[in-house]
Amino acid sequence: MAQLNMVQAINQALAYEMEHDDRVVLLGEDVGRDGGVFRVTEGLIERFGSERVLDTPLCESGIMGAAIGMAAYGLRPVTEIQFMGFTYSAFEQLFAHAARVRSRSRGRFTCPLVVRTPYGGGIKAPELHEESTEALFCQVPGLKVVVPSGPYMAKGLLLSALRDPDPVLFLEPTRLYRLIREEVPEGEYVVELGKARVARAGGAVTVVAWGSMLERVLKAVDGYDAEVLDLLTLSPFDIGAVLASVRKTGRLVIVHEAAKSCGFGAEIAATVAEEAILHLRAPILRVTAPDVPVPLAKLIDHYLPGPQQIRGALDEVLQY
């Protein structure tokens, strides 16, 4: 088995599915000739041609809207939005349409669309290139939100997303693109959407994370009896797995790199409070970024949650 980084793993998933399903087409800015600004689609236009890999004009709303039409017609479009911050001008297409084609047409038309976009901080890029506003998308019924945490998961989850009957936002943690290498099987395998993964077993405290925070959490919990859950799908999230772990440990720390207020941690905490409050031996703590816009390079390290804050929260719930 080959050791791949996440860029290569995602590329493999796209190539595999394009090879086996002629409905799969890619569209976005710079995805063809340039192979995408992170090279995720490298080589695909050469292999599958410019009818299946479309270099589009600069128009996120147009890209998203067009993909909806393609999906309704029976194709399986994959859009690449260059950075999460540029999905904002496509909100109308995504929220008012992609997420509602099925319900609005009562199933006569559907929208099996995958929206891929790099997301998250820590790459010292310009403004709007390090956003993590995943919770916004999780509030929209009719849309699934998936966040891989490494190459193996990325390939398996993307293959599932490509076969899913509904629109899926696939958030690729930019900081991890080339940070982690893992064994990735060459052929086909799928990782089911909606299922969390126990990334590390433990008994005294549950830590829930996703995306690039998972990597930080796994380093920070060294020496603690912590169970780490990699959520992988945020919408719908694996309530059963979170509850099972919390019932066992009695403590919950949620770590995300988005701002605290109305971040996805709030949804997890509220669900645990509703379903398992009597199992808790300490308050649920959230380790998050502060409620400020994502800063540029000079301050980004003070913005993203670091190991100290994660350990601080662990100590707090363990000593409660």
Next chain:
Amino acid sequence: MPLESIGKFETKRLGVLNERGEADPDLMPQLSEEEIRRMYELMLLARVFDERAVALQREGRIGTYPPILGQEAAQVGSAFALSPGDWVFPSFREMGVHLTLGFPIAQLLQYWGGDERAQKAPEGLNIFPFCVAVGSQIPHAVGAALAVRYRRDPAVVVTYFGDGATSKGDFHEGMNMAGVFKLPMVFICQNNQWAISVPLKTQTATTSLAQKAVAYGFEGVQVDGNDVFAVYRATREALEKARGGGGPTFIECLTYRMADHTTADDAGRYRPPEEVALWRERDPITRLERFLEARGAWTPQRRVEAKEKAARVIDDAIREMENVLPPAPAELFDGVLAALTPRQTGQKKGL
């Protein structure tokens, strides 16, 4: 009803200075020797700024930087025509405009070094922060122009954007509103013919960008963007028209992005070196030098001196930028809202 023509349109292209540096006397704008000298020095300042910024990025002293190489005439020439009260809504690749308008150079470098405090324009300079989300600044300019009109001010609002931005919905919406309300605006498109790896022909099926203005009910003109006099003339005329109540103008500066999209890009992957070489021959600074030389106002020594002068200015700015203390973590909270929320107050204390 017969099939009749209900409209015929033409789009003009303006050039003043040809590639040999000869100016068309009928089209040459009124500029004093001193003003022309100043334009030349600003273009060189922009060139040196750009060279230094790219070098700083390579040395890890600033972050990702989008070069302006080749676009000096389109930026200096247009900004040179502005009046002090005018407003500018830029994209992120018009540092030549900033330099012409006197934006502090150290701050430009500080911004590309990853410090957002540097986006604060000095009082009296009505230049909005860099807009990274392509094209989304265009409607802001429309709104400022509505406010100018409401206040009966003599100002004109100018917005800059690239060829790629003309594909965005915000371009359409902004142009349309400007036409409908006949606003005191100038839309300045830096058509450098590339949007990262996407060439102009994938951006539009039209033969020019200027002709798009026709559909919004106002004038569009294509100018030779490497001809500083043409750019200046078109901008000045558009500004005068706008100030006189004649409504908006769209100016397409046809130029070329001679460098990579940013320091994080490798244009060699997607465009032929012959094309770049061709445009290197059309360097806007060389063209102005040929003009000056024919008038006995330029020698190679003159360039060396002007470049040295520019280099001193830029090097001072680099020192100034590097002496700025990094922001304190608490500055994360600066200016998010006029007053901190209770939660932000707690978060700031807990840093």
